[in-house]
Amino acid sequence: MGLATHYTKEKLMMGLLFHHLDQAKLAKELTQQHWGSCDYESAIFNFSDHSPYYDKEMNGTVFRQFFSFTALIEPDQLATIKTITNDIEKTFQHNGYRPINLDPGLINTGRLVLATTKNATHRIALQHGIYGELTLFYSRKSWNPFPWTYPDFRSEAVQAVLSDIRNLYRKNIREN
Structure with a gap:
């Protein structure tokens, strides 16, 4: 019989989809009120180039930015974090228009x-109606996708961002 042990803390990162930069900045500030300062902020990508999925809901061209937080977290907090980010998104919603994701x-x-x-075959129930999706795995010095990996997460540019965040995580682990 295996014995349960404590989880190793992990790096919280956030993908932010938006149409208006001023709302994106405010959404990021709201996340920092919950999880502290950020130690990484990516360039802004044109998400609509990868997929028009959110164009109608967000009323135009959609952009994506990634950022990560300085403090490491317990991985069993992911569902609670998603619940809070959903509440943050609701503060921006009006008339069926969702300008922040x-x-x-x-x-x-x-x-x-x-x-x-969203439930799917490849997603695991966590709690509070939230699922976890293994989106990419890191092996042989690179990120590797699954059949279900989102198109933008397959791109070299996004994987370079994720590698930067992974490197910050490795530095955090060494320092702790």
Whole structure:
């Protein structure tokens, strides 16, 4: 029989989809009120180039930015974090228009897990109606996708961002 042990803390990262930069900045500030300062902020990508999925809901071209938080967290907190990000998104919503989409995830040395409210065969129930999706795994010095990995997460540019965040995580682990 194996014995349960404490989890190793992981790096909280956030994918932010937005249409207006001023709302994106405010959403990021709201996340920092919950999880502290950020230690990484990516360039802004044109998400609509990868997928028009949110264009109608967000009323135009959609952009994506990634950021990560300085403090490491217990991985069993991911569902609670997604619940809070959903509440943050609701503060921006009006008349069926959702201008902000926050996608929290956890990075460790070997994987990226994203939180979602959508159930699917490859997603694991966490709690509070939230699922965890193993989106990418890290092996042989690179990120590797699954058949279900989102198109933008397959791109070299996004994987370079995730590698930067992974490297910050490795530095955090060494320092602790």
